[in-house]
Amino acid sequence: MNAAADHEENVRPVTRCRVCGASDWQEIVSFGEVPLANAFLAPAASYEDEPAYPLGVISCRSCRLMSVTHVVDPEVLYRSYSYVTSDSETITRHMEFVAATCRERGGLAPGDLVVELGSNTGQQLAVFARDGARVLGVDPARNLAAVANERGTPTLPEFFTAATAEIVRRSHGPARLVLGRHVFAHIDDLAGVLAGVHALLAPDGVFAVEVPYAVDLLEKLAFDTIYHEHLSYFLVRTLDTLFTRHGLSLFDVERLPVHGGSLLVLVGRPEAGRPVTHAVSTLIEAEKRAELGSDAGYREFARGVRAIREELPALVRSLVAEGHRVAGYGASAKGTTILNICGLGPAEVAYCTDTTSLKQGKVLPGTHIPVRSPEDARADPPDVYLMLAWNYAEEILRKEAEFLRAGGRFVLPFPKPVIVSADSVR
Numbered sequence: 001m002n003a004a005a006d007h008e009e010n011v012r013p014v015t016r017c018r019v020c021g022a023s024d025w026q027e028i029v030s031f032g033e034v035p036l037a038n039a040f041l042a043p044a045a046s047y048e049d050e051p052a053y054p055l056g057v058i059s060c061r062s063c064r065l066m067s068v069t070h071v072v073d074p075e076v077l078y079r080s081y082s083y084v085t086s087d088s089e090t091i092t093r094h095m096e097f098v099a100a101t102c103r104e105r106g107g108l109a110p111g112d113l114v115v116e117l118g119s120n121t122g123q124q125l126a127v128f129a130r131d132g133a134r135v136l137g138v139d140p141a142r143n144l145a146a147v148a149n150e151r152g153t154p155t156l157p158e159f160f161t162a163a164t165a166e167i168v169r170r171s172h173g174p175a176r177l178v179l180g181r182h183v184f185a186h187i188d189d190l191a192g193v194l195a196g197v198h199a200l201l202a203p204d205g206v207f208a209v210e211v212p213y214a215v216d217l218l219e220k221l222a223f224d225t226i227y228h229e230h231l232s233y234f235l236v237r238t239l240d241t242l243f244t245r246h247g248l249s250l251f252d253v254e255r256l257p258v259h260g261g262s263l264l265v266l267v268g269r270p271e272a273g274r275p276v277t278h279a280v281s282t283l284i285e286a287e288k289r290a291e292l293g294s295d296a297g298y299r300e301f302a303r304g305v306r307a308i309r310e311e312l313p314a315l316v317r318s319l320v321a322e323g324h325r326v327a328g329y330g331a332s333a334k335g336t337t338i339l340n341i342c343g344l345g346p347a348e349v350a351y352c353t354d355t356t357s358l359k360q361g362k363v364l365p366g367t368h369i370p371v372r373s374p375e376d377a378r379a380d381p382p383d384v385y386l387m388l389a390w391n392y393a394e395e396i397l398r399k400e401a402e403f404l405r406a407g408g409r410f411v412l413p414f415p416k417p418v419i420v421s422a423d424s425v426r
Contacts, residue, residue, distance in 0.1 A: 010073040011053045018190050018232065019242045022062035026295050029223070029302045030056035030069070031341050035365035036077065037227040037333035043363055043370065050365065057226050057233070059298050063241045066214050066233035066298075068226065071188050074159065077229055078140045078186075090395050091123075094258045098210070099127045102177055105252055105266055106206035108133065112176035115168060115200060117160045117193070118183025120144050122153030128177075129153070136172060138164060161189075165196035174202035181210040182259065185232045194246040207248065207267040209239070215287065216261020218297060220415045221304040223341065224334040224388075225260065235292060236263065236283040243267050252277045260334075260391040260414075304415070312417045313342045319384055319411075320348050327382035328352035329396065329410070331359050331371045335388025338413060340366040349386060353377035384409045384419075397425050 016023050033052040041047065056069040102108055110132030116125050119137030121144050129135045137155035139145050145157035158164050168175075178197050187193050197207050214233040217225050225233070236253055243250045251274040252266040268274050291297045319326055328335055331354035339349065345367045352364060352371050359371045372380075381403060387393060387410045397404070397420070404410075404422040412418050 010051070010076050011070050013054075013070050014058070014067050017060040017063060017065055018067070018188060019065045019238055020060065020063040020245070022060055024061040025058040025067075026061055026298055028057045028059055028066070028298045029226075029305050030054075031226070034227070034337070034340050036072065037229065037336045037365065038077075039365045040331075040359050040362040040371070041365060041368070043361075047368055052366070053228060055226065055228060059295075061295075063238050064235055064293060065238045066217075068228060068231055070228070071231060072228045074140070074186075074188070078159075088392060088395060090258065090392055094256070095124050095127050097256075098124065098179075098181065098208070098264065099131065101254070101264065102128075102179065102206065102208050102266075103131070106177055106208065107204070108177055113172055113174065114177045114179060115172075115175045117178070117180040118186065119148065119153070119155055122148035122151055122155060124179070124181055125153050126151075133177075134172070136168060138168070160196050161192050162195040162199050165200040169200050174205065175200050176202050176205045178205065178207045180208070182212070182262070184209045185211045185234065186229050188231055190232075190242060191246065194243075194248065198247070201269070203269060204272045205268065208264065209267065210256075210262055210264045211239075212259060213255060213261045213263045214238075215290065215292070218290075218292070218301045220260065221301065221308055222260050222414050223305045223308070224337045224413070227333055227337045229333065234263065235287050236265070236280060237287055237293075239263070239265055240280070240284065249274065249276070250280060251275065253279050253283060255283065258391075308413065308415075308417065309342055312338075312411075312413050313344055313348070315411060315417050315419075316344055316348050316386060324383040325350055326384045326386055326411075327377065328369065328388045329385040329400075330354055330387070330389025330392075331356070331364060332389055334391070336364045336366065338386075338388055339364065339369065344386075345369060350382060351377070352388065381406075381408065383407075384411060386411045387413070387420075390414055 034055040035052045054070045059066050114128045114133045114135050116137050119139045125135040125137055138160045140159045142157045145155040148155040211234050212225055214235050240250045248267050249270045250267050254264045256262045327350050331352040346369050349369050352369055353374050354371050360373045363370050390412055410420040
């Protein structure tokens with residue numbers, strides 16, 4: 001069997017909606033065959049065998065789940081994983097906020113069990129542990145679970161399923177809080193995960209879920225959020241439908257700026273009798289007013305994506321043609337997605353800089369742009385940075401004030417490509 005056939009065995013098209021089971025889809029946009037966003041490579045003379053998979057996004061006309069068009073085998077995506085939770089000021093503050101919100105609205109007390117799905121290297125759980133909670137992570141990435149365990153955060157290197165939940169409950173007791181921060185959107189078998197939540201959650205426990213908000217994706221034209229790991233893009237309406245179908249109640253929601261726009265939703269058992277806050281109905285009504293229950297809003301998004309795919313590479317290529325050296329700021333999955341979808345490679349972007357040591361010395365998937373450490377980048381700065389980590393723009397512009405004062409500039413890609421200089425951030 002040849003390599004292409006091997007890769008085909010690892011992917012399947014989405015037919016039925018993972019939220020409501022319907023099969024009437026609106027096709028929104030297709031990006032063709034795209035490499036996996038976190039599949040960084042060692043430098044090589046040839047990358048002929050690099051796998052690429054179909055990537056596009058569709059919307060369920062029944063519940064309005066936005067989904068990628070194809071699902072890649074999670075064993076391929078997650079068993080060895082290069083994404084490490086950021087230690088930026090923005091994320092550190094956000095983790096404190098999540099812990100405080102769950103303590104306040106979920107009634108967490110010292111000694112309660114907190115279980116996190118997709119816990120990465122354990123930074124979020126460490127915040128709960130510091131405040132007296134018992135903590136356990138569940139993450140399928142064996143390399144990251146090993147790091148978490150070495151740091152003192154107990155972590156199971158497994159996918160979260162009903163069977164995993166039963167094992168955890170037998171050994172640790174029921175969880176007062178089950179947390180999934182930016183992992184729920186990565187899961188195809190939502191029914192299986194929610195069966196696990198049912199098995200593990202205490203009668204008055206809370207399931208806290210943080211996901212990218214589809215409204216922010218649509219409003220900001222942030223198509224870099226669309227990659228193979230991100231299977232789902234949720235409205236509040238869609239999440240409410242999902243949890244109701246599985247015997248749970250969405251009782252509170254908060255819209256947050258983190259990761260370019262997210263939702264933190266709090267869910268419990270209906271018999272716990274938690275009142276539903278006004279925030280839930282407010283956001284659902286806003287989604288209706290934005291015409292996100294019909295095809296219209298999604299057609300507008302597709303038009304905006306087409307415009308950026310033309311404007312951004314044209315802007316970068318014009319800078320290069322003028323003699324400016326361009327580099328990428330941040331080698332995130334979002335960044336590799338921007339570069340691949342816009343057709344920008346080493347001819348336009350000399351390198352990308354990133355703080356993640358696992359990525360440094362490697363090349364980006366698809367484009368094969370080299371990844372350098374921030375120290376290397378400071379020793380060999382470009383004239384212009386393409387801000388691939390645009391969701392941290394405010395923090396990055398503060399951090400790189402000296403680069404800007406020296407005449408350096410940034411290109412921000414969304415919602416419309418613009419150039420930022422020292423004059424424009426004063």
